[in-house]
Amino acid sequence: MEIRIGITNSGRELSFESSQSPSDIEKTVSDALGSDNSYFTLSDDKGRLYIVPTAGLAYVEVGSEEARRIGFVG
Template identity: 85%
Template sequence: MEIRIGITNSGRELSFESVQTAAEIEKTISDALGSEKTYFTLTDDKGRLYIVPTAGLAYVEIGTEEARRIGFVG
C-alpha cells in the first residue's frame, strides 16, 4: 500500500510503502484527528516508524493495493 502525506509549510511530501491495509491506515488517521492526539504513527514495509504531527497535516493519499508489473505494458 503506497501512502503519501503532505505536511503544511513543506515543499516535500512523505511517501512510503506499508503492509497495513487502507482501512487500518484510515482508522489510525481519523482516530488521531477526531481526538486530542497531537500525532499519529505509521509503519512502512521495512519496519521504520513514522511519527506525523496532526497539526501540520495537509493531506493523506492512500494508494490501492496493486501487484507490481514486470516487463512491458502493451
C-alpha cells in the same frame, strides 16, 4: 500499499510502502484528528516508524498495491 502524506509548509511529501490495510490507516488518522492527540504513527514494510504531526497535516493518500508490469506495453 503506497501511502503519501502531505505536511503543510513543507515542499516534500512523506511517501512509503506499508502492509497495513487501508481501513487501519483511515482509522488511525481519523482517531488522531478526532481527539486531542498531537501526532499519529504509521509503520512501513521495513519496520520504520513514522510520527506525523496532526497540526501540520495537509492530506493522506492511500493507494492500492499495483503489480509492476514487465516488458513493453503496446
